[in-house]
Amino acid sequence: MQRDRLPMKSTLKQNLVIIANLFFKLTRLSSHRSRRILTADVYFGRSPASVPGGSLVFFPFLPNVLGCGIAAIVSYKSARPGNALDSVAALDKLAKPIEGRGCQACHENDVVDLERNYLGGGNLIESLWQRTQAFKGAQPFFAIYRDPNERRLLRTVGDRLAGIAETEEATLADRMGRIPTQKVELMDARIDKLKDIAWCIRAEILDNFAKIDALLNGSQKQPQPSVVSTFQKINTVLNSIDRLEVRGRDSAGISLIFVLDPAAYDGFKKTIRQKNLETQLQERCNQITLTNRAIDIHPIQKDTTAGRIAVAMTYKVANEIGSLGDNIAFLRHQIANDLILQVLVACPAEFDTISAHTRWASVGAITEANCHPVDNQTTGNLASASGIIHTCLNGDIDNYLQLKREFDENGDQIPKEITTDTKIIPLVIQKYYQQGHDMEEAFRLAVNDFEGSHAISMHTDLDPGKIFLAQKGSGQALFVGIAENHYLPTSEVYGFVEETNRFIKLDGETVVEGKNGATQGQIFILDQQSAGGLEGIQAAYYDGTPLTLSEKDIKHTEITSRDIDRQDYPHYFLKEISESPDSMDRTLQNRWKIDEDNPSRYTIALDDTVIPASLEKALVEDRIKRLFFIGQGTAGVAALVCANILNHYMNNPSYQISALKASEFSGFQLNENDAADSMQDALVIAISQSGTTTDTNRTVDMVKKRGAYTLAIVNRRDSDITFKVNGVLYTSSGRDIEMSVASTKAFYSQIVAGAVLGLYIAALKERRNQEFVSNEIQQLLELPGHMRKVLAGIDTIRESAERLAVTKTYWAAVGSGPNKASADEIRIKLSELCYKTISSDFVEDKKHIDLSSEPLIIVCAAGTRNTVIGDIIKDTAIFKAHKATPIVIADEGDDRFDLHADAVIHVPHVSEHLAPILNTLVGHIWGYHAALSINEGSRFLYRFQDEIQNSLDEYNSRGLDVYEILLEKPFREKIAGFYNAFRKKRASNQFPSAIGLDIVSDLTLLLKYLSGRLPVSDFDLDFHQKGTAVNMFNIFFSRLADGISAMARPVDAIKHQAKTVTVGTSRIIERVEGVLFDTLADENFTLSQLTNTNIIVLKNLQAVIDRIEGSVLYRIDGLSLLGEPADDTTIQVLKKGGDIADVPSRVESDNRLKGTKRIIIRQGNVYIGKGRRDERSILVIPILSASVDSPNKIEFLLLLHVSFKQNVALASKIKALGGKYEHVKNIVQENSVAWQDPYLDLVEIDELFGRSAEKIGEYIIAQLNGKASSR
DSSP, X not given: OOOOSSTTOXXXXXXXXXXXXXXXXXXXXXXXHHHHHHTSOEEESOOGGGSOTTOXXXXXXXXXXSSOEEEEEEEOOOSOOOOGGGSHHHHHHHHGGGTTOSHHHHHHTTOOOHHHHXXXXXXXXXXXXXXXXXXXXHHHHHHHHTOXXXXXXXXXXXXXXXXXXXXXXXXXXXXXXXXXXXXXXXXXXXXXXXXXXXXXXXXXXXXXXXXXXXXXXXXXXXXXXXXXXXHHHHHHHHHHHHHHGGGOXXXXXXXXXEEEOHHHHHHHHHHHHHTTOHHHHHHHBSOSSOOTTOEEEEEOOOGGGTTOEEEEEEEEEEOSSOOTTHHHHHHHHHHHTOHHHHHHHTSOOSEEEEEEEEEOOSSSOSSTTTSSSBOSXXXXXXHHHXXXXXXXXXXXXXXXXXXXXXXXXXXXXXXXXXXXXXXXXXXXXXXXXXXXXXXXXXXXXHHHTOOSSEEEEEEETTSOSEEEEEEESSSOOOEEEEOSSEEEEEXXXXXXXXXXXXXXXXXXXXXXXXXXXXXXXXXXEEETTSOSGGGGEEEEETTSOBOOOOGGGOEEEOOOHHHHOOTTOSSHHHHHHHTHHHHHHHHHTTSEEEOSSOTTOEEEOOOTTTSOHHHHHHHHTTOOOEEEEEESTHHHHHHHHHHHHHHHHHOOTTSEEEEEEHHHXXXXXXXXXXXXXXXXXXXXXXXXXSSOOHHHHHHHHHHHHTTOEEEEEESSTTOGXXXXXXXXXXXXXXXXXXXXXXXXXXXXXXXXXXXXXXXXXXXXXXXXXXXXXXXXHHHHHHHHXXXXXXXXXXXXXXXXXXXXXXXXXXXXXXXXXXXXXXXXXXXXXXXXXXXOOOEEEOHHHHTTTOGGXXXXXXXXXXXXXXXXXXXXXXXXXXXXXXXXXXXXXXXXXXXXXXXTOSEEEEEOOOOGGGHHHHHHHHHHHHHHHHHHHHHHHHHHHHHHHHHHHHHHHHHHHTTOOHHHHTTOHHHHHXXXXXXXXXXXXXXXXXXXXXXXXXHXXXXXXXXXXXXXXXXXXXXXXXXXXXXXHHHHHHHHHHHHHHHHHHHHHHHHHHHSSOXXXXXXXXXXXXXXXXXXXXXXXXXXXXGGGSOHHHHHXXXXXXXXXXXXXXXXXXXXXXXXXXXXXXXTOEEEEEEEEETXXXXXXXXXXXXXOOHHHHHHHHHXXXXXXXXXXXXXXXXEEEEEOOOTTSTTOEEEEEEEEEEEOSSOXXXXXXXXXXXXXXXXXXXXXXXXXXXXXXXXXXXXXHHHHHSOHHHHHHHHHXXXXXXXXXX
16 A cells, blocks of 8 residues: 555554554643644654654664764753652652553453553553653762662662563563454563663663762762762763764764863862872873873953863873774773862863764874864964864865865964864864954854865863854764753764753755855754753854754654663674574564464464555455565565565465566666556565665665555665555564664564565465464574574684684685575675675585685585485585585584585574575674684784884884884894794784785785895885885885784774774884984985985984085996996096085096995995095995985995094994994903993094094003003
8 A cells, every 4th residue: 555655644553552652651741842742743763864853753764874973962950850759769669550560460350451551551651761761860860879778779670670571571472472463562562661761770870870980980989969960971971982983983082171260270279289180280281282181271261251261181092903892991991090080070160061082084094193082282382372172073074185285374283193184173263263253153164164074063162161063964964962951962863862862963964045045054052051952052054044943853762772782792793693583583573373263373463554455455366476575785685585485385386486686676677668557467575674775765666657566574664665665564673773784683584574474475375274374483483592592602603713714815605595595695794794705606506616716615505405405515525625615504413514514503404495594694693703803813913013113112212213223132023023923823824815915925024124134225126115214114014004904894894884994103203313414415315315224323423423524426337236336337526515625536537436435335334434645534425326227226425524523422432433342342352451431532533433443442452551551
């Protein structure tokens, strides 16, 4: 039947109970609010962005969006007074009637009116829900928090309600086949609400008490309400970004801005002095970049808040590699252990706002400096001097580079370690503010300068107590959760649902007519000093046109944190796989009944919302000859399984039953000139998780125009597709949210829904008798138990993945008969999770295709009929013989694959047509652990990268630069140690193919160069860059980053969206300055034209050289291909300068390379000595060619006439002498004289560096002997 798009005007029976409950809820609200909500449009499963303002959205469709996560909080004083009904005792009393009114009691007492009696009635359950929600308010929250007895009583109530819900769920499951459909729906909805209440008590109240205790960290024995309230708000924001991490978890940050009056600030400073925290406070203030534990203090000059002092506390963390929850746990630890914050929150604040962000790096490296929030500090401006502006961004500022150039042209600079485009946002806001605009207008003008789709959040002490929000374009979103006493703006609905179900969404996508023409983008300002609600939100379009908000703009969601909480699972993907049996149970729920005439027999129970009367009649009259299942992606594979099952049930080749991808069906099965009745004999069953898939919905529209009947198997209630089709079969409960990008549990629910539908059609057309139907229902009901058994054996699957996943470059999945669909779905998931190009083939075909690649092959064999399984065993043996790695999924007890497979994973035996469910489940689990196994290689590289970077930082802190570090023996030993570990992993195939051969070979070479095992002169040949220390380190860190990124991508697909890791630039310090390097620069030579050793020599010599008196530049020609002097090698003078400009050179009359200069070219070392003719002190520097055609060949010699400093520290002399020092020392000791370093002072400095070690040693001995004889 065609459904009207007007909300709730259809006669969907399964919604009647929910609507009735809604009515009872509304009658208890105030009359004004009741009228408002009663007139609201009601939707199920729709995207909040796709419905009119003021709508009530049950189970909203929340698509995964690639991006970051914004969360903030602005509190206001609630107008709602506290009362005795907020006490736990009142809740306990209210909950008492629930006991004794369960399913068993209603059955025993022959209760007819379940609406009024079951679990105490709908009104009672709703009252419990409202009372529980009220405990989140600041006053009741504190009252329970400070009273241990109240806490214990609340836990007791929560546990009791959870126990009742668990008992009722089990009882309902046991009796479901005997209870009418509508009553089951009512009872199930009420049990679900009871679960929500119990969850709210435990997870949203009691667990948050524990989190606040941890944040307080024992700093106050009896904290004041204001202190608890502050930490409650901090905890709320941390909870929010913890859930938003699924959008991205490269880094996370939170900033707190408090504004104190002078008296409160004096109290703050006094306590800081008393606790000896002044030094720490000073160290954390006035940082050039906003990093972890940074503090900014700014006296406010604004008229309305003059004399107040703002204190901003910021906490940040950046982790390229890590797990969901790690970053937020780190932030919690930082906050809990910050003694200064503990002092600050005890001081009364006039304003306080909190802003937070979790990042998915798109522009700028993953570093603390790039972590949001970012501020308005620059190299020439401290926020503490001009005001504090902290901003967060989702999306991109497409014209960032242009805006940055304009900023740089004004004479200031962004600190070089900050490379995120977000940095430009506070700087542009500050620019307009300093031009005289108030902050609201400065913010509006600034966001208009930004190109690209974006969502921006800001708070500032220049207009304290406010959160500024801006959103423009598609792809990004901002929601404002409206709670009892605070606003909670977030990037997703699931960011605020723990606090409230009421929200308003910024619509920055729609282009509207503004005061100056068309405009796009919305700005919301949330004010702490407002009364809250809509009145506290100042809204406008980007052009400044006021935006009037009304109650119709407020939307509601019935989703709760229980639906999207990750609980104790490391990833949503694993959680959702583990929930698949439950999802299948919920799909089967209320779809079968016990036959009243034969209690041992089951029947299918589908009403006319699924199979409308017109369709049923067409089926019975045999007017439908063709049945098509369609879908896209995983839903398309589910369509294939459903078609196979229906073919099995119908068991009649006269019916054309098939499955196609929706895009293939519309593109190749339908033609423009098809008649309007060309498909009147067809039933098209569309499968979709969301109900919004474009290809699927378009195909439904096209077949309807050709007269086809249409049905949908869909999870999202009231989604787009449900208004297009004649009937709808919903999967699961509608609250079965999939947070993971890779869908799993929807697949299994779609199959079992298709099986139920197919069984109903087969029975309706009398293709199967009642006994068959009953037995088949029993098989379907047993499937969730079989799936749980597979999940219980997850360790075996994990071991297989960890052992085998990294050993093969090429993978494949194969299956025959119905199990070909398993192979198709496993291929999709392995591709999504492990970033591999994977084939899916029939088992028999695989041996004819690409066994030469020696692939890893997942063989889906469980459930295969006996006449075929023998052939699959033979094919598996062929795979193994050709050095493939077969992993076989087989029935329990089947050991025939053991000799031919590298791993055999057994599953419970089920009928062939249902076998794809268990085969695919194994494949999903295996893919998950394969992705984790691949990621282990990235952890190995990441740990080493971190270790090397820490070593560099340590050496830098001691004043060493990269050239000196490269020669440090401990550092080279560390590199050599890692090289050995790296080589062992590579030799034992512990690196997955995802890393790529180029990366592995490059890292191998780089480790050899860094550890000194390969000559630096060859570096240019391998990497096309000069082998300077800086180049070597930069390329090394770059290739490490490539390797980490390649191997981390699979686990990132599990955590959230697919991505490439943006790795932070290594902190390499290159200190090269002084007279020698200035001279080289004047000659237009770069450091890359010096060897690393010569750079170190020159750096050390600068400590003893005073100035350059003159210079001669020579050019060398005719070196051999190896860069060595040949018989015809020549030298010529290019230019002279200084006091030797007029001094004749032998080279000018004889251009053959010979003598000392030939030795310098052959050895490639810096030479320091005295001129043979005039005894001048000279320094000769060999200069490498800058041409890529002559890598590592010396092309120039720069001869410098130098003069030495007269007062040089002994240590500087020793360092500048280098190896010559040991030579001199040995010569002296050979003359039976005990060496002392001060002996060097016996030699004039120009002689010390101008004569050979032998002559210096002899001179020192002579001097010592002369002194001895004089004594």
